[in-house]
Amino acid sequence: MTSVSIIGAGNMGTAIATIAATGGAAVQLLAQDAEKTAAAAATAGASVASGVAGDALTGDIVILALPYPAVAGVLAQYAGQLDGKVIVDITNPLDFATFDSLVVPAEGSAAQVIAETVPGARVLKAFNTTFAATLATAAVNGVAPTTVLVAGDDAAAKDALINVITAGGVSAVDAGALKRARELEALGFLQLTLAAGETIGWTGGFALVK
Amino acid sequence: MTSVSIIGAGNMGTAIATIAATGGAAVQLLAQDAEKTAAAAATAGASVASGVAGDALTGDIVILALPYPAVAGVLAQYAGQLDGKVIVDITNPLDFATFDSLVVPAEGSAAQVIAETVPGARVLKAFNTTFAATLATAAVNGVAPTTVLVAGDDAAAKDALINVITAGGVSAVDAGALKRARELEALGFLQLTLAAGETIGWTGGFALVK
Numbered sequence: 001m002t003s004v005s006i007i008g009a010g011n012m013g014t015a016i017a018t019i020a021a022t023g024g025a026a027v028q029l030l031a032q033d034a035e036k037t038a039a040a041a042a043t044a045g046a047s048v049a050s051g052v053a054g055d056a057l058t059g060d061i062v063i064l065a066l067p068y069p070a071v072a073g074v075l076a077q078y079a080g081q082l083d084g085k086v087i088v089d090i091t092n093p094l095d096f097a098t099f100d101s102l103v104v105p106a107e108g109s110a111a112q113v114i115a116e117t118v119p120g121a122r123v124l125k126a127f128n129t130t131f132a133a134t135l136a137t138a139a140v141n142g143v144a145p146t147t148v149l150v151a152g153d154d155a156a157a158k159d160a161l162i163n164v165i166t167a168g169g170v171s172a173v174d175a176g177a178l179k180r181a182r183e184l185e186a187l188g189f190l191q192l193t194l195a196a197g198e199t200i201g202w203t204g205g206f207a208l209v210k
Numbered sequence: 211m212t213s214v215s216i217i218g219a220g221n222m223g224t225a226i227a228t229i230a231a232t233g234g235a236a237v238q239l240l241a242q243d244a245e246k247t248a249a250a251a252a253t254a255g256a257s258v259a260s261g262v263a264g265d266a267l268t269g270d271i272v273i274l275a276l277p278y279p280a281v282a283g284v285l286a287q288y289a290g291q292l293d294g295k296v297i298v299d300i301t302n303p304l305d306f307a308t309f310d311s312l313v314v315p316a317e318g319s320a321a322q323v324i325a326e327t328v329p330g331a332r333v334l335k336a337f338n339t340t341f342a343a344t345l346a347t348a349a350v351n352g353v354a355p356t357t358v359l360v361a362g363d364d365a366a367a368k369d370a371l372i373n374v375i376t377a378g379g380v381s382a383v384d385a386g387a388l389k390r391a392r393e394l395e396a397l398g399f400l401q402l403t404l405a406a407g408e409t410i411g412w413t414g415g416f417a418l419v420k
Binding site: 105186206 | 310311315316317350351353354383384385386387389390392393394396397399400403404407409410411414415416417418419420
């Protein structure tokens with residue numbers, strides 16, 4: 001059975017936990033507040049275990065469902081425990097003060113920064129182009145199916161994550177090498193600016209049509 | 211009446227000419243080969259004028275429906291004739307040898323390079339995230355309406371182009387300042403890699419759902 005640890009129990013972490021549990025994965029949900037995390041885990045599924053950030057990771061796939069500024073602290077907290085894991089970065093590393101640029105190198109990505117920080121892990125970029133509501137309903141405002149875009153350099157890791165997502169009822173596609181995280185983060189950034197400006201709603205966004 | 215000159219009579223130029231003519235704009239279509247251009251103009255609409263690249267521009271809006279490597283030559287050809295015009299850049303400036311990166315600065319865009327080359331013009335980025343087939347049918351593979359994303363620093367220029375497109379039956383939205391061309395080009399690049407890898411078809415792509 002695929003095992004997934006999700007760190008972060010906000011709307012994204014909870015939506016991802018629900019998909020993973022629906023698909024039959026063993027899911028552990030961790031965050032700062034034990035009580036709120038337990039409530040989120042119960043929402044995600046009866047089988048979902050909960051705990052606090054810092055607890056030993058039970059998942060082979062570790063999803064960082066955190067805002068980008070919180071990632072470095074969690075990686076430090078789990079230093080030495082992430083080798084061999086598949087790490088999934090879902091962040092959109094915006095400068096939230098200006099909403100006008102990213103805080104990662106223009107030719108790189110948050111995912112590549114994380115991969116350099118944890119060289120013993122296999123890093124994937126995923127979920128940053130799908131708002132939580134579109135994950136929860138598996139549809140982009142009722143118009144088209146939600147598709148999770150997954151980029152990474154390790155084919156087996158990508159396959160494992162794509163299987164977790166599709167087993168949970170949401171489409172997922174291979175979006176290329178980890179280098180494509182630059183483009184995924186640009187897409188997520190653009191989508192956020194369109195939602196913040198009310199050109200689209202938080203139930204909408206870019207739907208991938210085949 | 212809004213007047214539009216389109217340089218380039220490939221499938222993108224022809225699709226854009228059709229939209230502009232349908233919406234009632236005065237359209238001039240220019241390309242290298244007079245005979246082929248005349249045929250494309252006739253396809254786009256009975257009122258569409260045709261000529262060869264180098265002819266005097268009749269449009270206030272000049273759409274460069276060209277591959278990125280051809281843009282510099284056309285800008286040189288029209289040196290001194292583009293001041294005061296609205297220039298629309300539709301390119302996806304890929305390294306076509308590798309299909310793995312862009313040939314413009316990572317923090318910038320082709321549109322920003324063009325704006326620096328022609329400081330007397332108002333430059334917009336548009337059409338680079340919509341495949342020709344989705345413009346011709348106004349739908350992304352029949353699933354969702356096609357939306358043209360338009361970025362630029364001049365609000366009046368953006369409004370004028372958006373009006374041309376919507377009058378022609380295709381949705382268009384303001385995607386922000388010209389700085390957002392970086393993200394539009396990343397989106398166009400990602401979409402091209404997904405189509406080249408057959409994850410999506412050339413009638414599909416990213417549909418913007420509100």
